[in-house]
Amino acid sequence: MITTRTPKNRLSITTDDHASYAEKNTDETFSPLAKISSWLSFSSFSTEAGHWSRASFSDEFTDEELLMSETIPTAISNLRDSSRPIWIVTTAALPWFTGTAVNPLLRAAYLLKHRQEEKRVGSISQAGPVHLVIPWLESSDDRAALYGDDWRHATPETQTDYIRDWIDSSAHLPSIAHELNIHYYPARYHAALSSIFAMGDIFELLESKAESCDSNSQKKRAVCILEEPEHLNYFRAPSSSCSYDSFYTIGIVHTNYKYYAEQHVTGLFSAPIVEAVSAGLVCAYCDQVIKLSDVLQEYAKHKEVVCNVHGIRNEFLECAPPDGNRIYFLGKLLWAKGLDQLLYLEECYKHSKGEYFPMDIFGSGPEGDEIETAYKGTRNALLSSLSTSSGSISTMTDNSEFRTSGAPKSCNNSETKDSAKMPTYWASLQRRRLLGCPLPVQFLGRTDHASIGTEYKIFVNPSISEVLCTTTAEALAMGKFVILPEHPSNEFFKSFPNALFYSNAAEFVQQLSKARSTEPEPLSQNLRHLLSWEAATERLFESAAVSEREASRRERLFEKEDRKLAMIHYKLGKGRSGDVIRKFLGGGPVANQVQYQMERQVSVTSMA
Template sequence: MDRKQHIAIFTTASLPWMTGTAVNPLFRAAYLAKNGERKITLVIPWLSLKDQKLVYPNNTTFGSPSEQESYIRQWLDQRIAFISGFTIRFYPGKFAVDKRSILPVGDISEIILDEEADIAVLEEPEHLTWFHHGKRWKTKFRLVIGIIHTNYLEYDYPRSIVCNVHGVNTKFLEIGKKRFEQQHGSNQAFTKGDYYIGKMIWSKGYGELLKLLHDHQKELVGLEVDLYGNGEDSDQVKEAASKLKLTVRVHPGRDHADPLFHDYKVFLNPSTTDVVCTTTAEALAMGKIVVCANHPSKRLLQAVPTTGTEKLSSKKFASVSLNLWKTIEDTSAYVHHLALGFEATRRVFGAIPGSLQPDEEQRKELGLTS
């Protein structure tokens, strides 16, 4: 083709919400655009002010998408050593309090022109497709790649492959190298004990961690643990921690590369809901000891793709099976599209009221035509 290949990365979160679906896709866009061989667009949610106040920490809010984009690029520029020429586009989103997730409003695939719809990377595809009512993703784009960030028990999605698609910022490796040199020199590499950094909601393992500390208080006399994070359950976590006889301090969230964390020796990660525990990899890169659950959500376990390992008995059977699967898939997509075109049906399925199309406020904020 005469033009550059276009990759559009759609994700369900954006800074300053320090969650994996805000950070990892941002770095993915930056590094994919690094050599200038492809055109990269990062498509992120725009929240109106009332939802920003529910999601973003430290009372951080933005009056316009351009203001938030400036914040994001400044944050990124402080963490990469090159200039990356990717584009940021916003789609209208709403925060679902019950799901604790940002969900898209309207047909967000329209943000990318049809003539540039080469590859779509859907970060948390289940969130982006639950209530999607518009052109089918696989019809709009020539290739669609879904990256699931949450551990859904058995990873049993059809035609899925479990693999690592995230990297670790070189900054963490540099920190680890420095600590290694200190350890073999005259200086002590680590002067602090144990810590955990993660979004402060119970589903990130705080309950399991606090229960373990409670059940083994006698064996852990003298242990001190620092917990860092922002989230809806911060006050409850702090209250539960205060009831322990051990010293467990609860702090606001910080960037994992902050010098504050350099002196900690042990990283605790009780979470079992993440597919890629980025903070675990970062801690290992910094030379820390990691204590985590023996669980599929830890990418320390090896995963062996099974696609292509079983032979079908005949080409005829394979052809029939594929055609049947495609028919079922097409029918399911049609029913899904039809059902989600009505407000009443959408609400039955759990969609946010009024999320079929952007409201007047979001249209004005995003400069969308009526």
């Protein structure tokens, strides 16, 4: 007999409740809008149920489950088994040097390196393959827009050669460069969302590639790591109702899409939709979810962990320590990266110290011209306009200690809190009115962080839109001071003595003054290792593992709901109505997925 240990005040949620939502989505006569409404209702309901279940059912194990191990991972979740094939699927690729291109590439390279070393010392006789699956932009215009005109006539082979050369010359992994398996899926660039999306069913493509690439002797279930699982499935049209059942699927969440939606003029409407859809997709298609930091929303609390599974290239750890005193920022030129806050902090520093602090800004981006204009703007309208941007200033200044001596009147807490309610759209209009009186700031364009010289000692990174900032880790590895806001996205860096944190403008001034007048501490060997990809790979193994007891509990309590989400996604996405829904949700050039698949089938048939 199976007995269940249940809290007295548990929320009563039955599978019949979920089934009622799923049944609505099986009706082919349902309109696209009705389907969207049903999906959002079910995904929100299911996610909340999962959250409640995690909190309320923490001790709810059957007698049989209590006899299972709570420390030994299941064989299927054990990534330390180096004989299993690993497929890493991501949403971007070099030569686009964005985090979702570089980090998955390095993850794949270091997983392969780990397996090579195990084979070399005799721990294993045969290492399983590591595959990297990346987007191929079919449109020459897309390639030119994202990679430059030189890529207009490029081929997948050209891109593969470029990536292998980068692994060899920049990551300094020559033995990996030509052994890593690189595959492509067809994709298009969505300029309005500054993102790449797959065309066709990426899961079906992945399954067929796994069938042809992995040998019959590798019968153990393969591992699939979805980098940005919600992004990979946003506009996907599933060709069947099954999920990634052929794999043990790990989702690594990189980007705070809910935050970006909140900053848009339609944020009140779009942010809850993005939150619900993201949670539903992650629940549906991932066996284990890894969030890089706790700044992210909850997706599937019954199967998610928070862990930094990123590392940095070894060349950053080998840089000479700084010998100058210069200050810099490096990143994509977007207001959301904290550049509005940086303007605000410049003003407060001047009111405290009598002068602005000089700095250099490295990077490029779609808002670069507007940002450079604002940094050459007047000071009199600056504070009121910046306090309206992104709402993030209010979190920094909502503190009585913020009122430093001589601080400008508009630093007043109540005024900031009121003005922070204004949409970012109006803030951008105010920024454009700023003219003249430049700050002592130089815009030096995009550069590789490793090429930043030793004359730079202080990296100022005020961004709170990041999930986990790789450039912060790189600067710390190079022995520089990094000045950061107190924020969940920066929690990983709390153990580094050269990471200087501030919670308001007064503390920022104090930390910058300290950094300018003292020298950074040398990194200890433990902290150097903590930043490395070897340590990140070990953290990935630990985060992916699920105990036998927990796996049994998840299957019993949550698997049916998660599978129903996959079924609903299939019902919503199929047919012409699916293309209509994707277009309504902002799919733009990637909305017509079903039409694209039909045209490809006709093309293949005619060629045959």
